[in-house]
Amino acid sequence: MSDAILSFEEAMEKYDPVLGFEVHVELNTKTKMFSSAPNVFGDEPNTNVNEVDLGMPGVLPVLNKTAVESSIKIGLALNCKIAEYCRFARKNYFYPDTPKNFQTSQYDEPIAYDGYLDIELSDGTVFRVEIERAHMEEDAGKLTHLGGSAGRIQGADYSLVDYNRAGVPLVEIVTKPIQGAGSRAPELAKAYVAAVREIVKNLGVSDARMERGNVRCDANVSLRPHGRERFGIRSETKNVNSLRAVEHAVRYEIQRHAAVLDSGEPVVQETRHWHEDTRTTTSGRAKSDADDYRYFPEPDLVPVVASREWVEELRATLPEPPAERRKRLQADWGYSDLEFRDVVNAGVMDEIEETIAAGAAASVARKWWMGEIVGRAKNADVDPGQLGVEPATIVELSKLVEDGKINNKMATEVLDGVLAGEGTPAEIVEKRGLAVVSDDGPLLEAIDAALAAQPDVADKIRGGKVQAIGAIVGGVMKATRGQADAGRVRELILEKLGVNA
Amino acid sequence: MNENHSNQLVRLTAAQLAAKLAAREVTAVEVVQAHLDRIAAVDGGDRGVHAFLHVNTEEALAVAAEVDAIRAAGGAAADELHELAGVPIAVKDLIVTVGQPTTAGSKILEGWYSPYDATVVEKLRAAKMPILGKTNLDEFAMGSSTEHSAFGPTRNPWDPDRIPGGSGGGSAAAVAAFEAPLALGTDTGGSIRQPGAVTGTVGVKPTYGGVSRYGAIAMASSLDQIGPVSRTVLDSALLHQVIGGHDPRDSTSLPDPLADLVAAARLGNVDGMKIGIIKELHGEGYQAGVEHRFNESLELLKQAGAEIVEVSCPNFKYALGAYYLIMPSEASSNLAKFDGVRYGLRVLPEEPPMTIERVMGATRAAGFGDEVKRRVILGTYALSAGYYDAYYGSAQKVRTLIQRDFDAAFAKADVLISPTAPTTAFKLGEKLDDPLAMYLNDVATIPANMAGVPGLSLPGGLADEDGLPVGIQLLAPAREDARLYRVGAVLESLLEEKWGGPLLDKAPELPAPELPAPSLAETVTSHGGSH
Structure with missing residues (x-):
């Protein structure tokens, strides 16, 4: 049974959305949050576990210092305050993905709190999302429910559990209620999660691959009639794990809430499951603020004391924030807003930066990446950066063109040769015999033939209509199978006809 | 080896055995075999001590043989042997051991083998101390009489109809019955010291963090501590020296290097020391013979x-109540992992549906005994939203007040002293139906756990009215465990002088004569006591 929805536009006319996000970031530490087992994705189930991860009797947790450093870095990058002293707590609940039947998390003493993140929207505005807290916790194992149910534990014939993920370090970033986004709410949702992902990737603290669950988003949505202060009842859509899905899920929930409110029914406070195939959500479990996890301070761990010196040391290691870096690069490269946005959207900003650093002009680097490589990557269904084009290759190709050794058309052919593994550009030029014909003898023959073939055009040029020269140049290029330098051909034609261009 | 020789060997202290082994007057295999023989003679049967849940015969003899071979070969390897190498030890069955089952005294872990060794067990192995077996305890260390063991109670070697204390009744009784010269215990609210008191043995709860808890199945993490059980103060110091020290696998483990506790025990000098009597921990509520x-x-x-001073710790009167909030709260969470999913007992519900909740529920209903359930329910309640501040929160405040009381007391005295338990050993079954009366047994031992300070119990003689052992408790500031051994050694030698030898020489011969005791025999049989 699918839920009724209102059109987004109608929903926006009547209601004001309030958003909230919990983004879980898996840290890429070598070992787990509280054990020495490896933190590796994709291995055989239950191989990256030791007695601590399995919750064997008698085991004790030991906090991963690198995970704390990564958490502090995330906190700093989100403009948070860093707690001088904080503790872990036990969140008690029985579920087989949690080997101890409690999750070691932080409750009322997060490591980072009171921050913000400025989000750039497509209309050029900057929206400030306030961060309530970023806290450390451990991931749960992964359950697979088989038989008799639609992937849920209720009604499954049996369930398999993989504890490789149990104990992987997580940082949960929680926003304050986000108000005032209006119809930009879906876009903001996507842009916020993208910004968080970019920050943790830029910090190097997470692999940040959403398809692997390195960054997972729970999206809270509620609506209230325009002008009302009090928040409506929220739903929490769990595990929305792609940027596009975040946008769609928020849009869908806004539409669904609007329909419920319109019908006069109260919105149910519950978790919702996101379905990528239908782009809808379905009801999960009823959730109330009274869920009782019986939190209490974890007695097996000592408090985390983050001295101001340590925090400042970590702050000094932070890379340039992505938004500031983008501003700097655009200015340095002299790209227009549109050009730069295309570069960012195509995901080749880092590559262009490297190519420029290797010696290419900014315009040349953009031309190659945007004009040639992005398209090829799309065809190969990989990220442009993963196609295997080295910045040095671009520099070499552009140098060959500038020196007149090859023309642009040949250069693209050379690029294909490089991608096919045939060698360096110079080697490919040599091997394929692609050098531009620069001996004037064969060219003059071809020019004579072309002028003779099109005497009317020759007359026009003689008569001063120099722009007609293209037809003759084209004939020459055709005759030389593209190996002539078009510039030199033009010069020779004008010389031959005695015209000063 | 004749029986007489064997009987003499088991009556030697660990220090004496170590000396004889070093001098090659006796082999480790002889020592271990003598203790195995003693276990076989006194531990089993309806009226046996029943200190052991598992006897580790083969491995203990193999380790002993290895020690003997190293000694016989001489050279550097022999020189590097630990002084306790070849001295056997019993381990409370709350501490995990590779190669032997670990039950925690519970049906829910019956037959479970740990894939890893506790840190203290690794240390025993490194010292090449043969492990004789695993000793009985109240289920998950919850109790003061060892009657809450799922595998039947342990009997007090002084009187088979009386409790050996708890939860570590098995370790204390094993040592008191000369089945082992040394044992490991765990002490959350007195589980080493109170059994020591009622069996006439020595037991020490080290400073919290002084001995790694890694591999001790947790009851209440912030209170639990592993410690030594022995017949003399020096022996406890020797064992404490083996098991103590920092462990990177226990975050609450102290970073400090371990003090020379053995030297403190050998020094034994109280001249000029101030010893504080805790006003609140004697007098009313204490048995006359104990007080005497x-x-x-x-x-x-x-x-x-020594100079005797009186100190007051007014907040100690809240200790028991606060303890019975903090301990069950932590226990309710620590015991959540026993759910039948990964290891141990799994019980399916009698009726479908076989949902995970129902399997967990049926497993825990069948696997846990009444006292465990009582504490899990108490703790779950105390941590619940709306009750947390009033119960767990208030209890933590009391804990701070108790720590302040200790600080004030230790400003006036170097060491504090009290009876270890208010009474001598009570009868089996006497308090089983009255949990509150049972809990009161720990009134003098709990404050040390609440504050993390070290405590030692040593035999202070026999009570006039019942001829049963009385325990004297010494308490020192955190990290000052050495003071306990220094004062304990003095008091021990003075008392031995007064009593004309070790107190345990006055204990009745074992095995205890068979007596027709129908009601008790039924109780024991129905518990299905097993080895």
Whole structure:
């Protein structure tokens, strides 16, 4: 049974959305949050576990210092305050993905709190999302429910559990209620999660691959009639794990809430499951603020004391924030807003930066990446950066063109040769015999033939209509199978006809 | 080896055995075999001590043989042997051991083998101390009588109809019955010291963090501590020296290097020391015979040159109540992992549906005993939203007040002293139906756990009215465990002088004569006591 929805536009006319996000970031530490087992994705189930991860009797947790450093870095990058002293707590609940039947998390003493993140929207505005807290916790194992149910534990014939993920370090970033986004709410949702992902990737603290669950988003949505202060009842859509899905899920929930409110029914406070195939959500479990996890301070761990010196040391290691870096690069490269946005959207900003650093002009680097490589990557269904084009290759190709050794058309052919593994550009030029014909003898023959073939055009040029020269140049290029330098051909034609261009 | 020789060997202390082994007057195999023989003679049967849940015969003999071979070969390897190499030890069955089952005294872990060794067990192995087996305890260390073991109670070697204390009744009784010269215990609210008191043995709860808890199945993480059980103060110091020290696998483990506790025990000098009587921990509520022996110990210490002062710890009266909020709260969470999913008992519900909740529920219903359930329910309640501040929160405040009381007391005295338990050993079954009366047994031992300070119990003689052992408790500031051994050794030697030898020489011969005791025999059989 699918839920009724209102059109987004109608929903926006009547209601004001309030958003909230919990983004879980898996840290890429070598070992787990509280054990020495490896933190590796994709291995055989239950191989990256030791007695601590399995919750064997008698085991004790030991906090991963690198995970704390990564958490502090995330906190700093989100403009948070860093707690001088904080503790872990036990969140008690029985579920087989949690080997101890409690999750070691932080409750009322997060490591980072009171921050913000400025989000750039497509209309050029900057929206400030306030961060309530970023806290450390451990991931749960992964359950697979088989038989008799639609992937849920209720009604499954049996369930398999993989504890490789149990104990992987997580940082949960929680926003304050986000108000005032209006119809930009879906876009903001996507842009916020993208910004968080970019920050943790830029910090190097997470692999940040959403398809692997390195960054997972729970999206809270509620609506209230325009002008009302009090928040409506929220739903929490769990595990929305792609940027596009975040946008769609928020849009869908806004539409669904609007329909419920319109019908006069109260919105149910519950978790919702996101379905990528239908782009809808379905009801999960009823959730109330009274869920009782019986939190209490974890007695097996000592408090985390983050001295101001340590925090400042970590702050000094932070890379340039992505938004500031983008501003700097655009200015340095002299790209227009549109050009730069295309570069960012195509995901080749880092590559262009490297190519420029290797010696290419900014315009040349953009031309190659945007004009040639992005398209090829799309065809190969990989990220442009993963196609295997080295910045040095671009520099070499552009140098060959500038020196007149090859023309642009040949250069693209050379690029294909490089991608096919045939060698360096110079080697490919040599091997394929692609050098531009620069001996004037064969060219003059071809020019004579072309002028003779099109005497009317020759007359026009003689008569001063120099722009007609293209037809003759084209004939020459055709005759030389593209190996002539078009510039030199033009010069020779004008010389031959005695015209000063 | 004749029976007489064997009987003499088991009556030697760990220090004496170590000396004889080093001098090659006896082999480790002989020592271990003597103790195995003693276990076979006194532990089993309807009226046996039943200190052991598992006897580790083969491995213990193999380790002993290895020690003997190293000694016989001589050279550097022999020189590097630990001084306790070849001295056997019993391990409370709350501490995990590779190669032997670990039950925690519970049906829910019956037959479970740990894939890893506790840190203290690794240390015993490194010292090449043969492990004789695993000793009985109240289920998950919850109790003061060892009657809450799922595998039947342990009997007090002084009187088979009486409790050996708890939860570590098995370790204390094993040592008191000469089945082992040494044992490991765990102490959350007195589980080492109170059994020591009622069996006439020595037991030490080290400073919290002084001994790694890694591999001790947690009851209450912030209170639990592993410690030594022995027949003399020096032996406890020797064992404490083996198991103590920092462990990177236990975050609450202290970073400090371990003090020379053995030297402190050998020094034994109280001249000029201030020893504080805790006003609140004697007098009313304490058995007359206990009070009498306690006062006698004070006299002896005074004669030895100590200054006796009185200190007041007014908040100790809240300790028991606060303890019974903090301990069950932590226990309710620590015991959540026993759910039938990964290891141990799994019980399916009698009726479908076989949902995970129902399997967990049926497993825990069948696997846990009444006392465990009682504490899990108490703790779950105390941590619940709306009750947390009033219960767990208030209890933590009391804990701070108790720590302040200790700080004030230790400003006036170097060491504090009290009876270890208010009474001598009570009868089996006497308090089983009255949990509150049972809990009161720990009134004098709990404050040390609440504050993390070290405590030692040593035999202070026999009570006049029942001829049963009385325990004297010494308490020192955190990280000052050495003071316990220093004062304990003095008091021990003064008391031995007074009593004409070790107190345990006065214990009745074992095995205890068979007696027709129908009601008790039924109780024991129905518990299905097993080895």
